[in-house]
Amino acid sequence: xxxxxxxxxxxxxxxxxxxxxxxxxxxxxxxxxxxxxxxxxxxxxxxxxxxxxxxxxxxxxxxxxxxxxxxxxxxxxxxxxxxxxxxxxxxxxxxxxxxxxxxxxxxxxxxxxxx
Amino acid sequence: xxxxxxxxxxxxxxxxxxxxxxxxxxxxxxxxxxxxxxxxxxxxxxxxxxxxxxxxxxxxxxxxxxxxxxxxxxxxxxxxxxxxxxxxxxxxxxxxxxxxxxxxxxxxxx
Numbered sequence: 001x002x003x004x005x006x007x008x009x010x011x012x013x014x015x016x017x018x019x020x021x022x023x024x025x026x027x028x029x030x031x032x033x034x035x036x037x038x039x040x041x042x043x044x045x046x047x048x049x050x051x052x053x054x055x056x057x058x059x060x061x062x063x064x065x066x067x068x069x070x071x072x073x074x075x076x077x078x079x080x081x082x083x084x085x086x087x088x089x090x091x092x093x094x095x096x097x098x099x100x101x102x103x104x105x106x107x108x109x110x111x112x113x114x115x
Numbered sequence: 116x117x118x119x120x121x122x123x124x125x126x127x128x129x130x131x132x133x134x135x136x137x138x139x140x141x142x143x144x145x146x147x148x149x150x151x152x153x154x155x156x157x158x159x160x161x162x163x164x165x166x167x168x169x170x171x172x173x174x175x176x177x178x179x180x181x182x183x184x185x186x187x188x189x190x191x192x193x194x195x196x197x198x199x200x201x202x203x204x205x206x207x208x209x210x211x212x213x214x215x216x217x218x219x220x221x222x223x224x225x
Contacts, residue, residue, distance in 0.1 A: 004157070033212055042203065042217035043158075056212065091157055102207045103148065106157030 002026075006092050006107035013082055014115055021077040021110045025094030033104065034067055034077050035091045043091065049075065050097075082114045119147075119204045119216035127222040134191040136219040138204030139184075145209045147180055147187050152201045152218070161189075161202075196225040 005024040013019050025032050034046040045059040049069045060066070064082075069075040079086055089111050093104040122137045138147070146165045150158040164171045164180045164187065171178045177190040191198055201220050205213040 035215075040220075043215040045212050045214070048212045059212075093158075102146070102213060103160050103163060104150075104158070104205075104213060106159070108155075108157045 004092055004094055004105050004107035006090075006110050008110060009108065010111045010113075012113045012115065015084060016081055018078065018080045019082055019112065021079075021090050021092075021112070023075045023077070023092030023094075023107060025073065025075070025092070026105055027073075028096070029094035029105070030072070030097050031095040031102075032069055032075050033093045033095075034075070035093065036061075037089045037091055037109070039088075046077070046090075079112075082112075084114050087112055087114045119206045119214055121202070121204055121216045121219040123219060124217070125220045125222070127224065128194055130194060130196055130223055130225050132194055134194050134198070134221055134223070136189045136202050136221070138187045138189070138216060140187075140204075140206045141185065142206075142208060144182075145207045147178075148205045148207065148213065149176075149178060149187075149189050150203045150205060150215075152203065154200075158203060191221075194221075194223045196223050199223045 007022045030051045032049045035043040037043050047067045048056040064080045067077045089109040091109045093106045095104045119138050119140045146163050148163045149161045152158045162173050162178050164178050175192045180187045199222050201218040203215050203218045205215045
C-alpha cells in the first residue's frame, strides 16, 4: 500500500474483553514497531519486529499484551483482559531496514477506549 | 528516564515568527530525527541529522546537533498556522528502536 494502514481507527471495548489491533506496513519494509501514546504524552515503545529475527518484546507492559507478525508483513497486537489504563492510541510504524535506514513511517493509529 | 527530552513542553507564537524547540539526550547516538504529529494523526518524519553532522536544512526547517552537549534544536522559520502540531525528537542508538521524547506542542496563532 501507499502507507502504513491500521485498523480499526477506533475501538471501544468493555473492561475484561480481548482486543486485536491490526497493522499493514509499507510493502517491502522489514522492520515493524508498535507504540502506545497516552493523551498528550510521548510514545511508549511496545514491541519491534525485524525480518525473521526474534521480536524485541522489552516494552510490553504486561503478559496481557502480545503481538505477532505473519509472513513478515501484517502484524496484530493483542491485548487480553483489557483494563481502563490500556486506553490510549496505539501507533504502528515500519521502516525499510532498522540497521540501514531507521526513518519510521507511521500509521494514523488505533484509538482504544476501555470502559 | 527519557533518552530524549524536548524543551519547552509547549510553545505559542504568532504567525510569521520563528519557533525553536530543543532536545537533550543522554547517551551517544548514531543519528537524531525530528517528527511532527498533527492532532489525531500518526507521526511524520521531518529531518534526520547524523552524529557527524552539525547542521541541516530542509525548506523552512533548520536542525542543529551538538554532540558535546548532547543536544539538538529544531528551528521553524516564518511559521504558519499550519505548523501547529506536536514535534518530537527521536534518537537512534543503533540496532535498537528509536527512542522518542515527550514532544513540544507548538501553537501558531494567525
